[in-house]
Amino acid sequence: MHIHILGICGTFMGGLAALAREAGHRVTGCDAGVYPPMSDQLRALGIELIEGYGADQMALAPDVFVIGNVVSRIRLADGTPKFPLMEAILDAGARYTSGPQWLAEEVLQGRHVLAVAGTHGKTTTTSMLAWILERAGHSPGFLVGGVPLDFGVSARLGGSIRSTSAAPRRLEPTSASKVGNAAHGWANAGATFVIEADEYDTAFFDKRSKFVHYRPRTAILNNLEFDHADIFDDLPAIERQFHHLVRTVPASGRVVVNATEDSLQRVLAQGCWSELARFGGGGEWQARGTHDAFDILRRGERVGRVEWALSGLHNQMNALGAIAAAEHVGVAPAEAAAALASFRNVRRRMEVCGTVDRPGGPITVYDDFAHHPTAIRTTLEGLRNKLDAGGHRGERILAAFEPRSNTMKLGTMAAQLPWSLEQADLAFCHSGGLEWDAVAALLPMGARARVAGSIEPLVAQIVAAAQPGDHIVCMSNGGFGGVHEKLLSALRAAE
The missing domain is CATH 3.40.1190.10 (Mur-like, catalytic domain)
Structure with missing residues (x-):
């Protein structure tokens, strides 16, 4: 069977594509801004990836189109469909189904x-x-x-x-x-x-x-x-x-x-x-x-x-x-x-990205997927308890976070952020793309909270504040603009 997946670079749809390929199906797919790491994994499996949702992909004539939930019938300001391939599938009466189905x-x-x-x-x-x-x-x-x-x-x-x-x-x-x-x-x-x-x-x-x-x-x-x-x-x-x-x-x-x-x-x-x-x-x-x-x-x-x-x-x-x-x-x-006892956890769950040696103790940079206020609080509490239990009481936690999920972008849970960040000695918020006031939301934290509208000034703020022995936790459900490597590079350059 030949399946063509719309929205193939999402975590769920990419996993589905890998399963289909392992089962012996021919798999192709498309996405907007075909991006790693999923794009690299899929190409390594022999899956052809196409940039965008052009209607010309109908020429692939798959047995079925598998539709990811990123696809909609939204029209752009000029009246053209955002997903012309989906419109072509509907017009042709072609066979389609959802990923979960x-x-x-x-x-x-x-x-x-x-x-x-x-x-x-x-x-x-x-x-x-x-x-x-x-x-x-x-x-x-x-x-x-x-x-x-x-x-x-x-x-x-x-x-x-x-x-x-x-x-x-x-x-x-x-x-x-x-x-x-x-x-x-x-x-x-x-x-x-x-x-x-x-x-x-x-x-x-x-x-x-x-x-x-x-x-x-x-x-x-x-x-x-x-x-x-x-x-x-x-x-x-x-x-x-x-x-x-x-x-x-x-x-x-x-x-x-x-x-x-x-x-x-x-x-x-x-x-x-x-x-x-x-x-x-x-x-x-x-x-x-x-x-x-x-x-x-x-x-x-x-x-x-x-x-x-x-x-x-x-x-x-x-x-x-x-x-x-x-x-x-x-x-x-x-x-x-x-x-x-031998479970090694999951990538991006308090994963250590690197350390930078300093007299008085290394600075450690972590990557974590936490993006909901409760998840942020749980992550930071877990680290605080681990530090205290391991004889590292007093070492600081610096929390860098990006309110990137759909819920956080809407500002629905902005008022919970000071609560979620209570275990952080300092908090750094990337406010780019937000339609709500991050400075106002974090006001209860006083001088412990900093806000930056883009990655470069955020990195500069963190590097200026970092001290030997600090633990810098970067939290986002996206790539966070590569902040982890940028932080490590800037910290090493500041040695």
Whole structure:
């Protein structure tokens, strides 16, 4: 099958493209401003990329067009369509579908799907769960909204369950009579697939959340706050979408729920028809110990222990959810906990970009994906606790952040920024492209907050303020204008 993907450089659509190519399909795609790192990864897989959404791409005549949710029917000021290829597809009556729908029909059918949903921690928890299953011999398929360091790729088809003593093997093609989904010709019986389940809408023609398409047998509901202000009016609107996900889990399935979240309790109050496994305070799955070394308790009984390099209560909660979900496919909690000892996290999750030596202690620059106020606060609290526990109490945290998500650009959560940055000794905001006043929003922080409208003055502000032993955390869900390397270069030049 030849599929042509519109919006192929997005994390989800790029992962889908990799899965389709691995399954043997011919894959082409287009995007505006075809950009790395996804463009480099896709070209390395032999996927042809086209710049823009020109109607001339109809000449490719694929079997199906797969439409990303970046595509819309918006018209520009001069009346021309922003996505002329989409208009041509509609005019021609050509076959098209959404990314989540294609994934459900061509990859997920017949597999035991484990879906990880939540406002925060989806990528990390999905990666944890995939790693646990890998170490337990499941050779899981997965699609993650990031790059797990233990796998080096964001998506793969995976295989069927194997013995933990056997060498890893690829799932072999089989005859159509033995396949749950003959369209892709892979034997899915017993195969597991772990997917990051996003509540964002599916496509311009399908306004349901993406995760409704995945039909999981195991679902983790990690947490739930208001987000995506561009498509949801309020928190109850998102809670309804989460309940739509719960409705799709079979009676033989398991819903793993953060017991500390009132919003998730409201979701469950609307109805749940599956086994419930609650984690955190008040749940049957709990942790006892420090954030980097803790026992796993199930109904008060110690069933495993996690000792790892990660920090923060949020990662401890992520681990509880992943362990409870893995048990549903037969992985003992002790085995799952032991697997997490070697878990290396995900790129752009407090990833050290580099250090600059200084008399009195090195300056360390980190890259982190945090972009929601709660995620920013959690990231900084985790670092503060790690520094204090490691004998580095008093070392400063400098937070550089870019309000880049659709919700943050709207200014909906601007008032929460001083709260989210409480653990930072100094905060530096990149205000370029914002339609709200970042200076006014950060006024409660006084002299601890600085604002710059572009990257160069932001870097200059940080370099002027940096001292030996500082930890500079750069937070954005985008490239942040390459601020990480620019900072390191400027700091080294200032030695």
